[in-house]
Amino acid sequence: MRIEWNTRKDLRAPRDGETTLVLFARDFPPEGDEGDSRLAVAAYRLGWRRMAVYGLKGQRFTGCGFGAATGDVRLDLFGSSGDYVASGMDGMELRIHDSGQDQLGQIMKRGRLVVFGDVGQAFMYGAKGGEVYVMGNAAGRPLINAVGRPRVVINGTCLDYLAESFMAGDPHAGGGFVVLNGIEFDDRGAVREQATPYPGANLFSLASGGALFVRDPHRMLVPEQLNGGEFAELSDADWGLILPYLESNERLFGISIERDLLAVNGERREPREVYRKVKAVRLAVLSKQLPPE
Known part of the structure; x- marks a missing residue:
C-alpha cells in the first residue's frame, strides 16, 4: 500500500x-x-x-x-531525514539510507539502527541500549551520558567529546562499548585509513564505565586526548566481544575484517596490533586530579 x-x-x-x-x-x-x-x-x-x-x-x-x-x-x-530520528526507540530496526541529522537515537533503549552515511551532533545522547552501525562519521558529542548497554560501531571518526561521561558498566558483563574504525571510502569505493582515528582532544572524558575500541595501528592517539580514560591492551576476550559486531558491520557495509580492518599497509596484522582499548579509570584517580578546595 x-x-x-x-x-x-x-x-x-x-x-x-x-x-x-x-x-x-x-x-x-x-x-x-x-x-x-x-x-x-x-x-x-x-x-x-x-x-x-x-x-x-x-x-x-x-x-x-x-x-x-x-x-x-x-x-x-x-x-533527507531530520532531527531526532529513532529517539527513544525500543526494539525496532530502523535503517537510514543516507546521512542522519542531529540528536539521532537520543535516549534509545533497544533495537537496531543502521545509517548508510554520517550522523550529526549529539548522536545517541543519553542512550540506554541498542545495536547501532554508522557507515561514515559522527559530528560532535556522540554518546554523551550514555548508560546501560549501547553497542555501537562508527566506521569513520568523530569531531570531539566521544562518549563523554559514558556510564555503560562492564562491557564483558552486559555493558556497552563503542568501536571506532577511523576509515573512509575513496572515490572508487575502496576503504582507506583517515588521517587520524580521532582528531579531537576529548576522548572518553570523565567516563565511569564501558569501553572504546579504536582502530589505531600506527598508535597516533596519545594519553593527553583521554582526560580521564586510559589505554589498555586488547585482550582475546575483548576481540571476541567486538568481533560479532564487526561481522555484522561487514555484512551491512562490505567493510571486510580481514582485508580492510586488520590489514595495515597491505599486510594482515593481529587484532591487538590494530585495535587499542580505552577504558574508564577508577573514580579515585579522577578525584586526585581535582584541585584542592
Missing part, C-alpha cells in the same frame, strides 16, 4: 498479502500531529510492521512514539 499527503486519510490495516507500507513523505509538515512520523505510528497500530518512507526533506521524529515490544517492526528511510 502507498500513502502520500493527499491520501493520508485512506490509511487502513494491511490486507492479505500486503507486507509493506510505502509512505511518500515529501508534502508532510516537518513535525506535529499531521507529520509523517505520527502517521507511521498510526500505521503500526493498525498492524503494519514493515514501512518504507521516502521523499523525506527534513521531517523530524521518524521512528519515535512506537512504544515497547516493537521487535517485529522495520522502517527504511530514504531522502
